[in-house]
Amino acid sequence: MTTPQNPSGEDSLIARYFKPLATDPGAFGLVDDAAILSASGEDIVVTTDAVVEGVHYLAADPPDTIARKALRVNLSDLAAKGAAPAGFVLTLALRSKDDSWLRPFADALGEDAKAFSCPLLGGDTVSTPGPQMISITAFGRVPKGRMVSRTGAKPGDRILVTGTIGDAALGLGVLTGGALAGALASDPAARDFLVSRYRVPQPRNALAGAVRDHVTAAMDVSDGLAGDLAKLCAASGVSAIVDVPSVPLSPAVAGLIASRAAGIETLLAGGDDYEVLCTAPAGRSDSLIAAGQAAGVAVAAIGTIVEGDGRPRFLDGQGRELVLKRQSFSHF
């Protein structure tokens, strides 16, 4: 990854766009084949998530939002694991090296890397004849043995979630046209809000320390609240009851549900929320909510962990169970 006397296209691309992001000494300015992640007795948390054109983002999405999403879906995992970001490596599969795409992509990636204290450590840039793909492996640090797992939820724990649920699923609905776009024609602010929630997740890294201190289990909601809660419950050997009216909704989503332009069942199974889903004993859950207030991150209690191994149940305001046609997004 250096710039030799006879720089190849790949090397000059890396030097031009990505070397400025490699601010960590362990990145060696991207002039080596590998990076160093120094460790002093803490655990290194490793997570990897890829975004594919046409699957996780739309080909017409602005390159700066694609860059932010690619990094933030990984930062969101680190937040849910209670880890402080330490850096990331980037694999970029490109059809062409188009400056009008790469420049805003790299600039936005650099801004987020700085904002989240997660410097670029290395990467690989390859050509592909197919859809573009950005694969990121991100690293975090936690005190030894303190990574928050999915497996610790206990009957009686409260179920909590950050932010609001369903915005991104409706944002994607807006971008792909159809009835939803019509329902929002008279409310461009709501439309823009939902689209931005799809394109640019807000990872809850500000809450990572409190997550580590207070919760029994956590994961980020990426494939839909219902399906992801089912995964957390399965990993913990428990079940759950969710009070659907307590699920936090943005005003835009609440308005669309009130006007019947969207259904809550769809949102509970929608993807791309990138909020933290976690469980905590009652006293601890109050501490987490308070920590969220201090950090500017809304945290809402939405239900209770119960014994059993059945699928989590979602109850409406009258205690009736909602039937979800699907639980979550799946690639296959």
Next chain:
Amino acid sequence: MTTPQNPSGEDSLIARYFKPLATDPGAFGLVDDAAILSASGEDIVVTTDAVVEGVHYLAADPPDTIARKALRVNLSDLAAKGAAPAGFVLTLALRSKDDSWLRPFADALGEDAKAFSCPLLGGDTVSTPGPQMISITAFGRVPKGRMVSRTGAKPGDRILVTGTIGDAALGLGVLTGGALAGALASDPAARDFLVSRYRVPQPRNALAGAVRDHVTAAMDVSDGLAGDLAKLCAASGVSAIVDVPSVPLSPAVAGLIASRAAGIETLLAGGDDYEVLCTAPAGRSDSLIAAGQAAGVAVAAIGTIVEGDGRPRFLDGQGRELVLKRQSFSHF
């Protein structure tokens, strides 16, 4: 990455094919969003390399060789950095979940993970409408501050390379047809050898400790000896003179050069060798060659590092400089 009561296609795919590979306790059996890489004061070496269908491997290549190549190109980086493998994460972009492809892929990946003591720690499986892609980030361990860089080559150092050069470039030539396939029609053993060198690199991890102990700079040869040596020289602020007759060639390649079916210039700029290129003072280079003999890895001295910042020069048996039309493979 768990198997909930209602497993999605993606989750059951991970459980079926990849959970058996996740033998490290830090992988949590792939039931979590993240893995733990424990560290006890040593440095974690991080490297990432992707292989794309139609670019790094051919669509018709057997899935077991694709799996081995995807992991081994990363293991090769660790070997050149003097690092012992510690694990890897896998991003798999698939068009479909076809058991006849995934089963041999996962089995071969598991065999190599075991053989090289490099367990699967986590990953992401996504769908793509385009060419398949396998992106791996691999981790190694070195004593603190001991990663071998590209930057330490000094004038007077000998230049060394493991194995043989050019086999893979000719193997690709065979697979893509043309004159080379004809030249080898009567020698199927040579043909098979060259193809296997293209499909399944032999990373030199057995030599990693000796590389760390003896060399001043190292990298793996992935994009062609000439271009990669130019990169190493640029990173070290030196130049080089290579004695081309000393570049180690397999009998198959030597035969094709003797019969003029292939040219040495092409091989020096060909890709996919995945051998270790390194520099060492004379005494140390003898130690490295001896360590190679003990480990069953051929190590050959091919030239000398000199002062300057010009492109490395390649001299034939009469001291005449060879003109290389291109230095190495570049994606762009």
